Amino acid sequence: MSINFLEINNATFAASKKNKVLDFNLTIKNEGDIICLLGPSGIGKTTILRSIAGLQNIPKGEIHLKGRLLSSENDHIEPEKRNIALSFQDNSLFPHYTILENINFGAKRNRNSKYSFEINELIKLLHLEGLTEKYPHQISAGEAQRVSLARSLMSKPELLLLDEPFSNIDQSLKVELQQNIKKILKEKKITTIIVTHDSYEAFYMADYCGILLSQTMKQFDTPYNIHHYPNSIEVVNFLNRGILVDAKVLNDNSVEHDCLGIIKGNFVKKYKKGTSVKLLVQPEDLEHDDKSNLKLEVVDKKFRGTNFIYILKTQNNDLIPVFVHSHHIHQHEVEEKFGVKTPIYIDHLVCF
Amino acid sequence: MIFWTIKFPKYFDLTNILLLNLNTLTLVIFTSIVLISFSFLINFGNRISKSKILNYLSFFSISGYAIPGVILAVAFITFFSWFSDFFSSFFSTTSIKKIFIGSILGLIMAYFIRFYSLAFNGIRSSYIKINQSIDESSYLLGYTKFRTLRKIHYPYLKNSIYLVSILIAIEIIKELPITLILRPFNFETFATKAYANASQDLLEAAALPSLFIIFWSALLIFYTSKHILSEK
Numbered sequence: 001m002s003i004n005f006l007e008i009n010n011a012t013f014a015a016s017k018k019n020k021v022l023d024f025n026l027t028i029k030n031e032g033d034i035i036c037l038l039g040p041s042g043i044g045k046t047t048i049l050r051s052i053a054g055l056q057n058i059p060k061g062e063i064h065l066k067g068r069l070l071s072s073e074n075d076h077i078e079p080e081k082r083n084i085a086l087s088f089q090d091n092s093l094f095p096h097y098t099i100l101e102n103i104n105f106g107a108k109r110n111r112n113s114k115y116s117f118e119i120n121e122l123i124k125l126l127h128l129e130g131l132t133e134k135y136p137h138q139i140s141a142g143e144a145q146r147v148s149l150a151r152s153l154m155s156k157p158e159l160l161l162l163d164e165p166f167s168n169i170d171q172s173l174k175v176e177l178q179q180n181i182k183k184i185l186k187e188k189k190i191t192t193i194i195v196t197h198d199s200y201e202a203f204y205m206a207d208y209c210g211i212l213l214s215q216t217m218k219q220f221d222t223p224y225n226i227h228h229y230p231n232s233i234e235v236v237n238f239l240n241r242g243i244l245v246d247a248k249v250l251n252d253n254s255v256e257h258d259c260l261g262i263i264k265g266n267f268v269k270k271y272k273k274g275t276s277v278k279l280l281v282q283p284e285d286l287e288h289d290d291k292s293n294l295k296l297e298v299v300d301k302k303f304r305g306t307n308f309i310y311i312l313k314t315q316n317n318d319l320i321p322v323f324v325h326s327h328h329i330h331q332h333e334v335e336e337k338f339g340v341k342t343p344i345y346i347d348h349l350v351c352f
Numbered sequence: 353m354i355f356w357t358i359k360f361p362k363y364f365d366l367t368n369i370l371l372l373n374l375n376t377l378t379l380v381i382f383t384s385i386v387l388i389s390f391s392f393l394i395n396f397g398n399r400i401s402k403s404k405i406l407n408y409l410s411f412f413s414i415s416g417y418a419i420p421g422v423i424l425a426v427a428f429i430t431f432f433s434w435f436s437d438f439f440s441s442f443f444s445t446t447s448i449k450k451i452f453i454g455s456i457l458g459l460i461m462a463y464f465i466r467f468y469s470l471a472f473n474g475i476r477s478s479y480i481k482i483n484q485s486i487d488e489s490s491y492l493l494g495y496t497k498f499r500t501l502r503k504i505h506y507p508y509l510k511n512s513i514y515l516v517s518i519l520i521a522i523e524i525i526k527e528l529p530i531t532l533i534l535r536p537f538n539f540e541t542f543a544t545k546a547y548a549n550a551s552q553d554l555l556e557a558a559a560l561p562s563l564f565i566i567f568w569s570a571l572l573i574f575y576t577s578k579h580i581l582s583e584k
Contacts (some may be wrong), residue, residue: 002400043459047385054491055492060429072578079488079490079492080494080495084492085492085493088485092483092488093486094486094489095482095486095508096508105490109493151493152493153490155494351562
């Protein structure tokens, strides 16, 4: 049996007496995988990273890296001996060293590492040109975050932990940086755990996503499955992309909704005929069709640049979101009627 | 005082002045080294360990600054006399109070108690400005706690260490009661010399040592404002 790269078994992470993550399990099988932990603020995501890095003890459970025990109830390897880098969310650059010296600070570590970076390559990749001779107090928060990332990468860790790495970076640069970072992490096969509350960021960066809700990991899966096959109502509510409507199971491949009518698709789980379920309807599930007989009232319209999200109200007061391409000429205003194409077909029916 | 010094040149004795300088500087240098290194290490210990006892102890130990020098010196003598008697009642050695009372070592120890809070708080106030996550970053980049002390804390605190040493130096140069009571026989500093002369109404003779106190203090303050406080 091959050894898992990282294994966390039944661990409890405690930031304070009240704020805890319980019975946390995480296995990273392959070196080079990128894991994203998603969850609302204050759930303990940062505490998990701090504990993996060795800055905090764990009261219960075990953490193994490449088969080596790092932390348990009784054992604790000091952070400097773990070969794990953590890039903090807030600015933690050394104030009396220049940016260049900061980036180079950990460079002498791990001379035998499988990979290495040219400092100029990193500076270019993270757009830090022109900052190298400055001091940390002379640069912006977003720049400091990139410097911190570069510093962590230069130390060539076995495991890289990033705490909200793009939170202070402006939107246009963020997309480019995400691409650059993902590319180098994959090229150099650097196993990474990223903590974020931005699900788009997580879906783009990650091979696997973990959803942390109410003190525990609710779901751990590929980003596609997290979005399309959420395993609990809490996960649906957290991702907040769709809504749950009451429906009744008709047969093996359809349900009936009072207002939307018969909805066809493939069930993710099997249900008996006649069972009342809550069906997940995501914005991309319904299609706009002006000629359709099924007309619903528009209660809100959100312009998202590439698309509109219309919020439609059914007779039984469900508020259903629908995506419409932003170039669509025929726009509907609030209180107007909006046609929905029937029969409705949803590829996978997620019910609870 | 300059006028008196010039008017009564018979009180100007070069050897004596050099000796006074040497005595005072010896005290200043040794005490500063001991005080600074000790408070730096205790601050560092407080930072890396979460031990509450160490915290309470360090806060108890800074109370020395509140005690007047005379009381401290008398308490120092009383304690070591008792300790010495206690010690010799167990081991039949000669009295050990000579090591502490009327010696440079004793003087430095008393200064240490008196000025520890100055050094400790001076360094502490800069230390707490270093965010904890900076230490943590250093550990995560593979630096041990002592290398973090050397590479991160020390360069950051260098200026405040200089500043605190200068404050201590000024305090010691002009400290009278402790020096007067605990000094070795015939050991004079500027402060004791000026006091001795002034108490005999020899104000002219007291002028030169007093001038030297002012000279050294002014020099140190000038250096501070020129090189340390003006740095960005």
